[in-house]
Amino acid sequence: MTKKILSLLLLVSSITFGQHIVKGTMSPKIKTDWLILYKLEGTKQVFVNNTSIKTDTVLIGGKKEAVSSFEIKLPSSAKPGAYRATYRLEGAGFVDFFYNKENVSFIFNPEYPQQSIVFSESSENMFYAKFLEDISAAQQKLDSTQVAVLQNPSLDLKEDYRAAFKNLDSIQNKYAELSKNKFVAPFINASARINPKEILTSVTAYLDxxxxxxxxxxxxSNKTLVNSSFLTNRILDYVFYINYSEDLQQQQILHKNAIETVLSKIKNEPYKRDIIEFLIEQFEAAKNLEIIDYLFESHYNKLSASLQNAKFKEEKKALFAAEVGRIAPDFSWTENGKKLKLSTLNDAESYVLVFWSTSCSHCLREIPELYTYMKTQPNTKVIAFALEKDAFVWDNYQKNNLRGWHNVLGLNKWQNETAQTYQVFSTPSYFVLDKNKKIIAKPNDINDVKGFLDKN
Known part of the structure; x- marks a missing residue:
């Protein structure tokens, strides 16, 4: 019995001491009262734990200040890696750090988390932070010398550049040597920039x-780098900042070339799939349909069928089905006993498709205004798609007030299939279509409709 008790105590002790703590302090305090901890794996976030955030008063610089703090226990099974503490769903709402079988403590400004983080516990993170501080200062010295010559080629700064280059190289080599047995070693090695040994006098040569x-x-192929934000951040910089042009057409070419270069470096097919999905979501924010289509057609669809995510493809297809530049999703209706389809409609040079409802007060104000205005636009026809729970009120309204329009009844209101295809979540919602039913504008309100049609 005694042996069993001792064994149990040893087991409990090993579990207790096997767990590590992550502590964070946010100054100034934030309103959020929750925090979620994830482990980064490729482009994905894997849930680890969550905790509440509390408010404390501490002395900072001799003054009392309200701060937010959290403490979260890692499971004993937690593996070394890159972790993300998320405290806000949008904007600068997370902070990344490394875990390698040690407690981690830090303080940061929640508005500028990654730029302001200071570690008070964790040899790995403190070492890496010091590396970033030293290497950034040395790189900045080299860059400022180079830029000075690019701005004024008559300056003779060759020796200054060589000295800065030697210092930078020395710092990089020192940290590479010191980090050999550390978790952060791959990040230090991957951070090294390939600077020219001699100063350049041409902007083109510098950028090249x-x-x-x-x-x-x-x-x-390094799993430690892959399972962090390091490579994805480098990819974003290369695609969106290193390859940049103010000319929109040239920018699209640069985006495609940059994507080709990035994907050519990735040999692991599942990881390549993840990066393609990651890039699609990045271009989603700007609604860059040309690049999104390119990523699907030239890369994603060419992956083996087992790697492609059918749900992901369908979701993105649905999300962008009714964006500017797309052919408007088709639908049909009966009008005066005759079956009509949007795709075959051919009675105007352009169309205003408006989703509205008789139960919407904004619509009852804007639809009459639109009706009056459209009399000044003889080459444009209106397709009024009413989202209703039943036909009774709509039938009387459209017969008495909307003569000459194409009036379509869409039952089930927000659950209406066509409304969902067009991603309509409020009424009135406007779409302007050309003769071929291509969406050429998505005005926000009646004034935007007028402004667009008056200019065109």
């Missing part, structure tokens, strides 16, 4: 060097 050497130190 950055692009041509950008991936030299990035190892897309």
């Amino acid at each position: 060097n950055i692009k041509s050497t950008y991936f030299n130190k990035l190892d897309f």
Whole structure:
């Protein structure tokens, strides 16, 4: 019996001491009262734990200040890796750190988390933070010397550049050597920039060097790098900032070329799939349909069928089905006993498709105004798609007030299939279509409709 009790105590002790704590302090305090901890795996976030955030009063610089703090216990099974503490769903709402079998404590400004984080516990994070501080200062010195010559080629700063280059190289080598047995070693090695040994006098040569050497130190087969935000951040910088043009047409070409370069570096097919999905979601924010289509057609659809996510494809297809540049999703209706379809409608040079409802006060104000205005636009026809629970009120309203329009009844209101296809979540919602039913505008309100049609 005694042996069993001792064994149990040893087991409990090993579990207790096997768990580590992550502590964070946010200054100034925030309103959010929750925090979720994730482990980063590729482009995904895997839930680890969650906790509440409390408010404390502490002395900072000799003054009392209200701060937010949290403490979260890692499970004993937690593996070394990159972790993310999320406290806000939008904007700068998370902070990343490394875990390698040690407690982690830090303080940061919740509005600028990654730029302001200071670690008070965790040798790995403190070492990496010091590396970033030293290497950034050395790189900035080198860059400022280079930029000065690019701005004024008559300056003779060759020796200054060589000295800065030697210092930067020395710092990189020192940290690479010191980090050999540390978790952060791959990040330190991958952070090394390939700077030219001699100062350049041409902006073109400078930019070409950055692009041509950008991936030299990035190892897309290294699992430690893959399972962090490091590579995805580098990919974003390359696609959106390193390859940049103010000319929109040229920018699209640069985006495609950058994507080709990035994907050519990735040999692991599941990871390549994840990066393609990640890039699609990045371009989703800007509604860049050309690049999204390119990513699907040129890369995602060419992955093996077992790797493709059918649900992901359908969701994105539905999300962008009714965006500007797309052919408007088709639907049909009966009008005066005759079956009509949007795709075959051919009685105007352009169309205003408006989703509205007789139960919507904004619609009852804007629809009559639209009706009056459209009399000044003889080449444009209105398709009024009414989202209703039943036909009674709509039938009387459209017969008496909307003569000459194409009036469509959509039952089930927000659950109406066509409304969902067009991503209509409020009424009135406007779409302007050309003769071929291509969506050429999505005005916000009646004034935007007028403004667009008056200009066109």
